[in-house]
Amino acid sequence: MAAPAPAAERPAHRDGNVLRWLGAYTASMIGDNVFYIALSWAAVRSGTPSQAGLVMAVSAVPRALLMLGGGVVADRFGPRRVVxxxxxxxxxxxxxxxxxxxxxxxxxxxLALLAVVFGAVDAVFMPAVGALPARITGRDQLTRVQGMRGLAVRFANVVGAPLGGLGVALGGSATAFALAGLLIAVSVPLLVSVRIREPAGEVTGGDHQPDGHADPRERGAEIDGHARGEENGGHARVPGGGGTDGSGAMPQRQEREARQKGREEQDGQDRQEERQAARATAWRDLRDGLRYIRGHRVLAPLILAIALGDLGFVGPLNVGLALLADQRGWGASGMGLVVAAFGVGAGAAALLLAWRGTLPRAGSAGAAALLGGSVAIGALAFVPGVGAAVGVALAIGLLAGLSGALCGALLQTQSDPAYLGRVTAVAGIVSLGVAPLSMPLTAAAIGWWGTGPVFVASAAVCGLGGVVALGVRDLRRAELPR
Incomplete structure (x- = not known):
C-alpha cells in the first residue's frame, strides 16, 4: 500500500503512519527484552552456567554470518514485507x-535451537528495520524518527526486563516465552497497516531476472502451450496417418508419453535455471551494494567511524562496568545507578532529536560527540566513587546517544533507498555481530592488565572513529535535510 505524498510532509511525531510503525517497533523490542529474560532463566535452570552462557551467545554467530545476505533480502523484497x-x-x-x-x-x-533461529531471523530483520524509516516518511523527518526510535529502545529496555521477570515469577519460563511471543505478535497487524512510500529507483524483488532474460517459468509455459497445440481433439497428429499397422508411425500413447517426459525434463531444467539465476542475482546484488558503499564519499568513512565507535564502546559498558563495580565495591545497587544514568543520558539525546528534528552540521556534531564520549569512557575507570561514576555515565549516555542517532540519520539520508538494506547490514555487522563477541576478550584483558588500561585502550578505539569522521571532509561537512 503506497502512502500519499502529502502525508510524508507531516512532522513524524504527528504522522499516524510513523506512529503505527513506532508502536509496532516498540512492541517488538519489548518482546525481545522479555524473550532474553526468559531464555537466560530457562538456560540457567537447564544446565551449567557455562552452558547457559553458550546458549545466550550462540545467536550472535548466525547474525554475524548472515547479515550481509539479510541486507540483500531487505532490498530485493522490501523492508516492510521482510519485517x-x-x-x-x-x-x-x-x-x-x-x-x-x-x-x-x-x-x-x-533453547539453543531457538537462539539460533532468533539470530538467523535477526540477520534479516535488523537490516529491514534500518531500511524501513526511509520508506514511511520524508528525508527531512528521518532525524526525528531516529530520536523517536531511540526513545522506543530505552522504553523497551526499562519495561521489558520487569515484564520478563514478572512472567517468570508467575508461571516460569514458559509463561515468559508466551508473553514475549504475544508482544511480538502485536507488531504484525500494526506493520500491515503501515503505508509505504516507493522511492524512485527501488530494486523490486521476486520477479527481476538478470540481463533482461525472460522468466524461465514463462519459457516453460510457452513450451507446454506449443506441445499442447500439437494435439487436436485429444488425438495427436501422427505423420503418415498414424496407427500401429507397421507404417512406421509411433503409437499415440507412446507419443504422448514422450511429450510428457519432454515437458518434465524441460520443467526440471527451468527450475534449475531459476535457482541459478536467483543465486547469481543475489550475489550480484551483494557485490553491487558493497561497491556502492566503497565508492560513496560519505557512507564509507561513516560506516568505519560507526564500527570503531561500537568496538570501543561495547566491552567497557557491558562486562567492563560489572568488573569495575566489583573491584570498587559499588555493589549491584551502585552498578544499577550507573547503568540507569547511562540510560537517562541516552534517552535525553533521543528526546532532543525527536523534539528538534535536526541539528546543524550533523557530521561535525556527530564526530565531536563521539570524541567526547570516548574521553568519558576512559575517565570512567578512574572516578573516585559511585556518585562521580553516575555523572560520567550520564555524559557517556548523552554523547553516545547523540553520536549514534546522528550517524544513523546520516546513514539514512545519504543512502540511495534501493541500497539502504545492504548499507544498514554492513553498518550493523560490527555493532550487532562482531562487537558482542569482544566482551569475553575485554573481560580477559581486564584480568591481565586491570580496568584502567583496558578502558583507556577501548576509549582510544572509540575516539579513532571520531578522528575518522573529522578527518574526511565530505563526512565532516555532511548535513541533514531540514
Missing amino acids: IGSDAVRCAAVLTVAALLFTTGPGLWP
Whole structure:
C-alpha cells in the first residue's frame, strides 16, 4: 500500500503512519527484552552456567554470518514485507518453545535451537528495520524518527526486563516465552497497516531476472502451450496417418508419453535455471551494494567511524562496568545507578532529536560527540566513587546517544533507498555481530592488565572513529535535510 505524498510532509511525531510503525517497533523490542529474560532463566535452570552462557551467545554467530545476505533480502523484497515475515517467524518460534515448555521440562537443545533461529531471523530483520524509516516518511523527518526510535529502545529496555521477570515469577519460563511471543505478535497487524512510500529507483524483488532474460517459468509455459497445440481433439497428429499397422508411425500413447517426459525434463531444467539465476542475482546484488558503499564519499568513512565507535564502546559498558563495580565495591545497587544514568543520558539525546528534528552540521556534531564520549569512557575507570561514576555515565549516555542517532540519520539520508538494506547490514555487522563477541576478550584483558588500561585502550578505539569522521571532509561537512 503506497502512502500519499502529502502525508510524508507531516512532522513524524504527528504522522499516524510513523506512529503505527513506532508502536509496532516498540512492541517488538519489548518482546525481545522479555524473550532474553526468559531464555537466560530457562538456560540457567537447564544446565551449567557455562552452558547457559553458550546458549545466550550462540545467536550472535548466525547474525554475524548472515547479515550481509539479510541486507540483500531487505532490498530485493522490501523492508516492510521482510519485517512482517521476520516478526511472524519469531513469534511462531517463541510460542512453539513456550508450548513445549508447558508440556515438558526445559532442555538446552530447544533453547539453543531457538537462539539460533532468533539470530538467523535477526540477520534479516535488523537490516529491514534500518531500511524501513526511509520508506514511511520524508528525508527531512528521518532525524526525528531516529530520536523517536531511540526513545522506543530505552522504553523497551526499562519495561521489558520487569515484564520478563514478572512472567517468570508467575508461571516460569514458559509463561515468559508466551508473553514475549504475544508482544511480538502485536507488531504484525500494526506493520500491515503501515503505508509505504516507493522511492524512485527501488530494486523490486521476486520477479527481476538478470540481463533482461525472460522468466524461465514463462519459457516453460510457452513450451507446454506449443506441445499442447500439437494435439487436436485429444488425438495427436501422427505423420503418415498414424496407427500401429507397421507404417512406421509411433503409437499415440507412446507419443504422448514422450511429450510428457519432454515437458518434465524441460520443467526440471527451468527450475534449475531459476535457482541459478536467483543465486547469481543475489550475489550480484551483494557485490553491487558493497561497491556502492566503497565508492560513496560519505557512507564509507561513516560506516568505519560507526564500527570503531561500537568496538570501543561495547566491552567497557557491558562486562567492563560489572568488573569495575566489583573491584570498587559499588555493589549491584551502585552498578544499577550507573547503568540507569547511562540510560537517562541516552534517552535525553533521543528526546532532543525527536523534539528538534535536526541539528546543524550533523557530521561535525556527530564526530565531536563521539570524541567526547570516548574521553568519558576512559575517565570512567578512574572516578573516585559511585556518585562521580553516575555523572560520567550520564555524559557517556548523552554523547553516545547523540553520536549514534546522528550517524544513523546520516546513514539514512545519504543512502540511495534501493541500497539502504545492504548499507544498514554492513553498518550493523560490527555493532550487532562482531562487537558482542569482544566482551569475553575485554573481560580477559581486564584480568591481565586491570580496568584502567583496558578502558583507556577501548576509549582510544572509540575516539579513532571520531578522528575518522573529522578527518574526511565530505563526512565532516555532511548535513541533514531540514
